[in-house]
Structures are given as structure tokens and as C-alpha cells.
Amino acid sequence: MVSDRLKPLLSSLSDEWETPWEVFRYFDNIYHYTIDVCASPANTKCRMFYTKEMNGLIREWDGVVWCNPPYTKNQGFIWVKKGIKELETNEKCRSISYLLPVRTDTRLWHNIILCSANIIYFIQGRIAFLRPDRQSPNPAPFPSCVVVFEKNKPGPPVYVSLKRSEYAVFGKTTYFRPCTRCSFYENRKCKINVKPDGEECKAFIAADPLKLRENPPKMLRM
16 A cells, blocks of 8 residues: 555655655766756745746756656656757757656657656665655655766766665755855855966866766765
């Protein structure tokens, strides 16, 4: 019998299930997202975001995009198709990362992801999504992955196994990302000294997921 707390994840009762911060921060440390295209004011992961009322499906996706789309029937397919169109037609759209359930029997996987994605991160174990009341339910009844599409980089994809121990650390410390100009991130100022010529912060990790294991991100406390 399915737990009452898990029923919304398996049905259309609600699509308001928030990405845990430690999962997002792990990938944000690699890709540096600029917009969350499927969010609400309560659960957005970026300062710029589109709500359900704004409808990200009819808007342009500029920059580096994070998307945790609805998991109800065909919604994943619709949102991924939208992203591919943005990468093809919008010069300002650089890359898109989707948090998706691993459903390899679907046309989304066979017709799009396995052919066109650049990187697929298979997440070990099950993610405990945050409920609309901000509480964590039991782990989701399905495995999850993050699928990355990048402009002008056609598939087939690289496969990465992501262990919980690798992303869980991002939920255990205050996190911020240094930038090349020591500007503000999440209303906190970067504490790393940067040369006037704009040289990258020494704690800045190059956005190369294949090198991430060899050069893990340096965690900083405020």
C-alpha cells in the first residue's frame, strides 16, 4: 500500500514538490544557474524564475537553466522539447539541466534523452523532495537523475554515477559561490580576494563535470 505522504508523487494531486537544496547546490556549483523556469516564489532555486502563472513554456529561457518540471503524464516530454527548441533558436540559452525521474521505458528517454543529452547524472538512492508545507516526505518511490543539454553539443550522453555522499555535503554548510568580480550571491559577499584584472577566484571550480571527482569543490563557511 502506498503511503499517504507519497501519493502526490505518484499522481496528479500536486506538482509542487521542491528540489532539496543539497541536490541543487551540487549542480549549481558546476553549472552556475541563472534562472529556474518551473518554480514558485516559495520553492525557486534562482533569483530569476518563472511561476506557473507566468508559464515558462511560452517564455524565452536565457542563460543557464534549471528545471524541475511536473512529473505528471507527458509533462516531462513537453518541458524537455521546449528546452531543446530554446537551445536551437535562442542565442542566449546556453545549457539546461532537468531533474527527472528515471523512466527509461518512455519515448522521452528513447527519442530524446538517450540521443541528444550531453550528460546524465544517475543519482544513487531516492531523493526526498520537499512538500509544499516545507517538510520532507519519505524518499520518492522512483529513482532520479539530472539530464543536461548544452548548446551545440549533440549527444550521445556521458553517464555519471552520483553518490549521495557527494551531494549531501552541500546541505551541511552555508554555501555560496565565489565569482570573478567578488559580487554578491544570495545577499552575501564573496570573501575570496580577486585580482583587479578579474582573474577567477581560486576557490572557483571549473564547470567540467568530468573533472569534478578529481578536483572536488571547496566548501566555504560564512
